[in-house]
Amino acid sequence: MNFRPSGYVVVCALAIVYLVAANARGYIPFAGSITRSSGGAGSGGRVFIFHK
Amino acid sequence: MSAPPGGSDRPGRPKMVACPACGASLTLRALGQSVTVACPSCGSLIDVTRPDIQLIRKYTEQTRQLRIPLGTRGHLRGQLWQLIGAMQRSAVDAAWEEYLLFNPYLGFRWLVYADGRWSLGRMLRDTAALHPEKGQPYQGHLFERLDSGTVTVGWVVGEFYWRVTTGEQVLATDFAAPPLMLSREKSGNEVVWTLLEYLQPLEVETAFRITDVPGSIVGDGARQTDHAWQTLRQIRATTFLALIAAFLLQIIGEIASRSTTIDVGTYDLQHDAADETQIYGPYALRPGHSAAQLLTSAPLDNAWVQLQGSMENTATGQSYRFDDGFQYYHGYDSDGSWHEGASSSSVYLSSLPAGTYNLVVDGISGDQTGRPLTCPVTLKLQLNAVGWRNFWLSVIAILAYPAYLIYQGLRFERRFHQ
Numbered sequence: 001m002n003f004r005p006s007g008y009v010v011v012c013a014l015a016i017v018y019l020v021a022a023n024a025r026g027y028i029p030f031a032g033s034i035t036r037s038s039g040g041a042g043s044g045g046r047v048f049i050f051h052k
Numbered sequence: 053m054s055a056p057p058g059g060s061d062r063p064g065r066p067k068m069v070a071c072p073a074c075g076a077s078l079t080l081r082a083l084g085q086s087v088t089v090a091c092p093s094c095g096s097l098i099d100v101t102r103p104d105i106q107l108i109r110k111y112t113e114q115t116r117q118l119r120i121p122l123g124t125r126g127h128l129r130g131q132l133w134q135l136i137g138a139m140q141r142s143a144v145d146a147a148w149e150e151y152l153l154f155n156p157y158l159g160f161r162w163l164v165y166a167d168g169r170w171s172l173g174r175m176l177r178d179t180a181a182l183h184p185e186k187g188q189p190y191q192g193h194l195f196e197r198l199d200s201g202t203v204t205v206g207w208v209v210g211e212f213y214w215r216v217t218t219g220e221q222v223l224a225t226d227f228a229a230p231p232l233m234l235s236r237e238k239s240g241n242e243v244v245w246t247l248l249e250y251l252q253p254l255e256v257e258t259a260f261r262i263t264d265v266p267g268s269i270v271g272d273g274a275r276q277t278d279h280a281w282q283t284l285r286q287i288r289a290t291t292f293l294a295l296i297a298a299f300l301l302q303i304i305g306e307i308a309s310r311s312t313t314i315d316v317g318t319y320d321l322q323h324d325a326a327d328e329t330q331i332y333g334p335y336a337l338r339p340g341h342s343a344a345q346l347l348t349s350a351p352l353d354n355a356w357v358q359l360q361g362s363m364e365n366t367a368t369g370q371s372y373r374f375d376d377g378f379q380y381y382h383g384y385d386s387d388g389s390w391h392e393g394a395s396s397s398s399v400y401l402s403s404l405p406a407g408t409y410n411l412v413v414d415g416i417s418g419d420q421t422g423r424p425l426t427c428p429v430t431l432k433l434q435l436n437a438v439g440w441r442n443f444w445l446s447v448i449a450i451l452a453y454p455a456y457l458i459y460q461g462l463r464f465e466r467r468f469h470q
Contacts, residue, residue: 005145005283005286005287005290008290008453009290011449011450011452011453012290012291012293012294012449012450014449015294015298015445015446015447015449015450016294016297016298016301018442018445018446018449019298019301019442019443019445020301020305022442023301023302023305023309023442024340025341025403026340026341026342026343026402026403026404026437027341027343027402027403027442028400028401028402028403028437028439028441028442029402029441029442029445030441031343031399031400031401031402
């Protein structure tokens, strides 16, 4: 991991670009087990299984 | 540090010659072995291999201010050495000075002054078994690759055993095993290995009776030595600016998002199977994509709550699901009172497309006896949420390399002082 200061500037720039882009798009990392599926809005047919 | 001509072990006698450029008197201390001499008076480069002493190049720069004057003699590591030449070399991100020491019986050594630290170098002749890049130990030391790059001669003063000129370049690669360092220099087909050993500044200052060495390390300056510290100093301004920029952009993002928090209502935990699912809304999300955060809380007393649900697009039917749960227990034992967990929680929903959504929530709960709670769960929904997770990820990316350098620097310091 010996890169020159110019390489580190690129890393910093990419980190900032990521921050701006992710915030603008509403991306939240590690946002939980979110899955997308197609179903009725508020409709029945859901099965909730809880484990405790 | 090019290879000297053969026979460096033969004693030589100093000889006085006149500089063909300025007429100043030059002392050839390694007569018969030196190839070039840079006049300390005018800086001209002189070929001393020919009997008539020819001028190679006339310099216009003034004589350099050397940390150790040419001709200085001193006992270093039990041997008498005389300083006969000096040059400055530089890479992309550093510059240092190399002083050529000569002993007519022992040959040449290099005294290198880099970033406040001295090291003594000896050219290695038997390099057949020298492969630090392959992880092979040398003299019982395991060397790690430190840096590599093109090294350029900035200026030269004194005499040298090869025809050194300003602008001369080699490809150098350093391997470190503090307090030792191996330096490989490649120029054309010639490869030269030098083994360097760090010296305490006092050792050099005592040997050559020098005081007030510019930039010499003392006390806290010892930390400004190794490559890691040097690189860290070079990037610290970039690190600081990047952190400030990230923080400001995060604040601007928070303000620009215009996030709003809506009191959704409450979810009744004391339900039967027929009405356990409750639907709230609708809520409109802004164009593009945005995040939402569901904030939940309940007055728990040795109990737990588990929620599951989704944001469901009323137009497309797409469902974005989430899980959330929290618990709070407290009590008293022989160590005193204790508590664990929290009576509130939150969960993010990432990158929701624009549209109108219903919030669908289902939940269960239990107390110590396993019975459902009678209290409601308060629900709040933050729309256009930004959160700080992206900011902290950026901070980690920005600080990863400096943290690595600090780790390397501390490791070198610890090994150096062992």
